[in-house]
Amino acid sequence: MGATRQAESTGWSGAADAGLATGAVARRLGVAPTTLRSWERRYGIGPARREQGRHRRWSPEDVGRVEEMCRLTGLGVPPAEAARLALTEAAATVPRSRPASDPGTLSLGTVRQECRGLARAAVRLDAPAVESQLRTALGAYGLTTGWEEVMAPALHAIGRKWASCGERYVEVEHLLSWHVSSALRRVPDVGARVVPPRRSAPAPAAPVLLTCVPGEQHTLALEALTAVLGERGLPTRMFGAALPAEALYEAVRRIGPSAVVLWAHSRNTADRALVHLVTETEWGVRGARARPAVLVAGPGWATGAGAYAPGVGRLTGLRTAADRIEALFAG
Template sequence: MAEEALTASEAARLVGVAVTTLRTWDRRYGLGPESRQTGKHRRYGPADLRRLAEMQRLVGQGVAPAQAAAWVLGRPIPAARRDGGGHAVAVGSAGPAVRGLTRAALRLDAAELRRIIGGALAQDGVLATWTELLAPALIHIGRKHAATGALVEVEHLISKEISVGLATTEWPSSAARILLACTDEEQHSLALEALAAALAEAGVATRLLGARVPPDALREAVRRAGPDIVVLWSQTRETAHVGQLADVLAARPAPKLVLAGGPGWDGVRLPEAVRRPRSLAEAVGLVTGRQPIESSPSGVRR
């Protein structure tokens, strides 16, 4: 990116849009040069060019220009018309840390993602970082993806960086009596990775099998490891395989506690003995037995 200030047509050429588009973005969304020179032609500096390049990338991915401009300028995102409204990403009203992380993800800035995630984990610990920073950013990006069909590469990059950050938590030396697994074909493993890291931070070791654990493999892992506690994660209805919960409950010796985590289990009739934590804090509390935890009764869950 050029360091010297550029004219509108030079900036348009560099970013790869028509100069009329640049002027429209300025007039409609206030995406003009930040420092305005009175009496002279307005010049675009490096920060302006970076914003324009981000705007161009988002629009190129199918994000509505008004929404893209709001992302770039850090303003509340207007509701998208294309998704029927109401699914806009309200990143502008999120905390500055969530905004910073989300923006770094949108720019595909891996180094910044690693810096922010590593710094937050070191400073605030896993529980607070996941609950207040990582989960909100993921949910924002997920909504944006649902509204536009774009940003799959953004989801992949932030997921990878979150995994890397969570995996660097120090591992306890105690024997692992807890088994964490996603259900068959369930690729959403991050919440379980957060649980493993939060438990490690609390001094509790786990065996984390991760994504897509088929029924045979889960049965075998339970048979061989004989865990006291099993947590099965399902993110979507399609992967809420109640049979896998039944398999775990049928193991001998049976685990003392079986948890079903994730929104996939919502509205699904679960075996009576299964507990249903609703947050990372609740799951940590149930597993460690260290916090007074209120968990919903079993049966059909909402």
């Protein structure tokens, strides 16, 4: 495919287009601006003209060439060779399909452009671009929408790809997961729109305890919920992956939490006996003992929450989960 057809796939149209700045091209393709400048300096693949002799302006053909280079490097072609092929329009000689063990590109469906950029950057193992895409998404949409419409769909698509391709893409999943986790923990520092605590729901004296059940290693969704609750001014205690049952029992007794959220990604780790244990855990002086509200979350809890223990609630979706926990204290 030549550079002109590549340009059409990015949504460019017509020679009258004034061109894009480097930052806009980086966001469109999921490449860090520093990567684009490095490719221009090292391999001569960049904008053909500058506005007023200073600012880079990318034409449709320029974008088509760098998009082709992104595709080729994603296939494992060394950057210097990928640039040569893109510049000489000889990329048609390189197979456009992946090996038989890899049945195609990521299946993302209808998602935001930022999600596509994030997924492409992760597949290329371009850590600076992944970082840039996460900052852009959180800055534009905030934490809740950024998670639900950018980060989570990209993670799910890469997870499906890994499951269908054996051991391929596991490095992609690990890199993206690490950067997403890092972004969730520093939300106030990435330019995201921080939601002030809601005055109708004063922060409770006791925190919300969040943990994965024993044997459960998937923590990202729970990390996202922890970050959203923090945005809303609700104190939390996050214990992460696979907290043993005995340790959970002791933590509940020592902290005296207002609520306990138990995350299970798999049915194999969703333990009904553990839920019952937490609901029966008490603290405080005799005659004034208290118990936490218990909430289960994650796809592992496949049946109705009431089947696990009386009064247990089930959380679904990040936004509704945060709303429900906040409502416990507003009421």
